[in-house]
Amino acid sequence: MPENKVFMDTNIFTDIVNDIKYSTGECILDETPLDSVKVWQYMDVGLKMEKILKKVYKSSKEYRKEASESLPRAFLTLRDSMIRVDDVASKSIKVDMKK
Numbered sequence: 001m002p003e004n005k006v007f008m009d010t011n012i013f014t015d016i017v018n019d020i021k022y023s024t025g026e027c028i029l030d031e032t033p034l035d036s037v038k039v040w041q042y043m044d045v046g047l048k049m050e051k052i053l054k055k056v057y058k059s060s061k062e063y064r065k066e067a068s069e070s071l072p073r074a075f076l077t078l079r080d081s082m083i084r085v086d087d088v089a090s091k092s093i094k095v096d097m098k099k
Contacts, residue, residue, distance in 0.1 A: 010079055017075045025068035029060040 034053055040046020 008079070008082065010083060013079055014076070017072045017079070020075075021068050021072040024064055024071075027060075027064055027067075029057060031057055 034050070034057065040049060
């Protein structure tokens with residue numbers, strides 16, 4: 001029968017979350033290709049490519065923001081909640097030493 005247990009080394013967990021935060025914060029997509037699109041501005045494909053590239057760069061910025069700010073904050077909140085639950089649960093255990 002499976003048990004619903006979680007075992008977590010909070011220091012390692014925190015290190016992993018911080019690695020996610022810092023590495024995704026550094027994932028910046030170079031926007032130089034947007035400058036090159038101007039060459040295509042009089043062609044239908046150029047206009048479509050410019051729109052597509054702008055969406056890609058906007059998505060990239062949003063991804064970087066979510067992955068480097070919101071996600072780590074959520075993981076650290078989860079960690080803190082698990083620590084708090086563990087602390088409250090462990091303090092509520094009564095041990096009868098007489099037996």
